Amino acid sequence: MNPAHPREWAELETPVLLVEPAPLARNLARMQARATELGVRLRPHVKTHKSLALWRRQEALGARGITVSTLAEADHFFAHGVSDVLYAACIAPAKLAHALRLRQAGCALTVLVDSVASATAVAEGARAAGQRLEVALEIDTDDHRAGLKPDARELTEVAAALDGPGTHLWGVLTHAGGSYALAEPAALRACAERERAGCVEAAQRLRAAGHECREVSVGSTPTALAATSLAGVTELRAGVYVFHDLVMLGLGVCTREELALSVLTSVTGHQREKGWVLVDAGWMALSRDRGTAAQARDHGYGAVCTLDGRWLEELSFRDANQEHGILVAEPALDVARRFPLGTLLRILPNHACATAAAFPRYVLLDERGHPTSEAWERLNGW
Numbered sequence: 349m350n351p352a353h354p355r356e357w358a359e360l361e362t363p364v365l366l367v368e369p370a371p372l373a374r375n376l377a378r379m380q381a382r383a384t385e386l387g388v389r390l391r392p393h394v395k396t397h398k399s400l401a402l403w404r405r406q407e408a409l410g411a412r413g414i415t416v417s418t419l420a421e422a423d424h425f426f427a428h429g430v431s432d433v434l435y436a437a438c439i440a441p442a443k444l445a446h447a448l449r450l451r452q453a454g455c456a457l458t459v460l461v462d463s464v465a466s467a468t469a470v471a472e473g474a475r476a477a478g479q480r481l482e483v484a485l486e487i488d489t490d491d492h493r494a495g496l497k498p499d500a501r502e503l504t505e506v507a508a509a510l511d512g513p514g515t516h517l518w519g520v521l522t523h524a525g526g527s528y529a530l531a532e533p534a535a536l537r538a539c540a541e542r543e544r545a546g547c548v549e550a551a552q553r554l555r556a557a558g559h560e561c562r563e564v565s566v567g568s569t570p571t572a573l574a575a576t577s578l579a580g581v582t583e584l585r586a587g588v589y590v591f592h593d594l595v596m597l598g599l600g601v602c603t604r605e606e607l608a609l610s611v612l613t614s615v616t617g618h619q620r621e622k623g624w625v626l627v628d629a630g631w632m633a634l635s636r637d638r639g640t641a642a643q644a645r646d647h648g649y650g651a652v653c654t655l656d657g658r659w660l661e662e663l664s665f666r667d668a669n670q671e672h673g674i675l676v677a678e679p680a681l682d683v684a685r686r687f688p689l690g691t692l693l694r695i696l697p698n699h700a701c702a703t704a705a706a707f708p709r710y711v712l713l714d715e716r717g718h719p720t721s722e723a724w725e726r727l728n729g730w
């Protein structure tokens with residue numbers, strides 16, 4: 349422990365995942381206000397935080413139901429009383445039995461499909477088990493990932509495959525993940541509108557063909573913050589807005605003051621002649637995500653800050669090994685004097701979801717930026 353640091357940091361064994369309360373509270377309130385203003389329900393994607401404490405904060409502000417990316421998240425949140433669960437990744441056939449177990453236990457689980465083959469497998473599996481599953485249909489509105497195009501012929505064929513005793517069409521869902529590649533406000537607004545319009549079009553086609561299509565679910569953080577109208581949409585899903593990160597900063601959808609997550613790390617050594625500072629947070633702690641590489645400002649493996657959150661522009665996080673981070677300064681800087689052994693630094697992550705996944709819990713800072721004894725557990729793995 350560097351004697352220059354306040355004593356309350358001494359008990360933390362680095363690397364540690366830190367959350368700042370003020371930006372967190374602002375981020376939570378801002379997204380809830382957006383959903384309310386746009387007239388839709390907010391169904392947060394808990395894959396970012398995977399934490400009951402954080403979900404309870406979202407729920408207290410008005411969020412209703414959760415989105416999950418794994419059935420482990422569904423199990424965890426359902427075991428703690430959250431039963432309205434949307435599993436927003438197309439289901440692998442082998443996971444159907446798990447989904448049906450959750451349903452049988454009373455979880456109002458909705459699963460996702462994007463093909464006739466998958467819809468048929470879910471419908472037959474649920475019928476054979478004597479159960480009824482709610483099923484959402486994924487729509488591709490930005491050529492980014494999975495889903496059927498809003499004008500695809502198969503749309504009504506999938507709905508027909510779900511029209512039986514084992515399944516019920518819950519609605520349509522889209523995620524404009526392509527928004528992560530856009531940094532202009534006008535481009536983000538246009539992407540949000542394509543996301544909305546494509547999903548609404550798919551719902552209208554299904555309804556016109558005689559299928560009930562109650563829900564129209566859209567969202568990603570950039571499009572949720574850029575949308576000017578969500579007419580025809582019933583719910584908004586967003587995840588990373590809780591903490592924001594350097595990728596969101598690069599897209600211009602948040603400011604530095606809204607970055608709520610950081611990794612506390614210790615200086616473990618130097619290569620003085622090369623201007624290197626070695627720290628105990630490598631890619632295991634920060635992830636290998638290089639999401640800012642394609643942006644106007646590339647932050648390497650993260651942005652380096654002092655304990656009180658001041659950006660250290662003179663250090664760049666150039667390389668990461670499993671447990672070593674290599675921070676590089678101009679060789680003229682005497683790094684060993686400026687950042688002595690044991691110095692504590694904070695690293696802002698490129699991608700909050702990927703970084704948080706390495707840690708079992710969050711340590712909450714207080715309003716002065718000092719660590720508290722409060723820690724929020726999080727779930728990891730599948």
Ligand SMILES: Cc1ncc(COP(=O)(O)O)c(C=O)c1O
Nearest residue numbers: 393436523568569585586587588
């Ligand atoms: C299906 C789906 N919905 C919603 C989200 C939330 O997006 P974001 O984290 O940008 O808010 C994601 C994120 O990957 C997703 O995959």
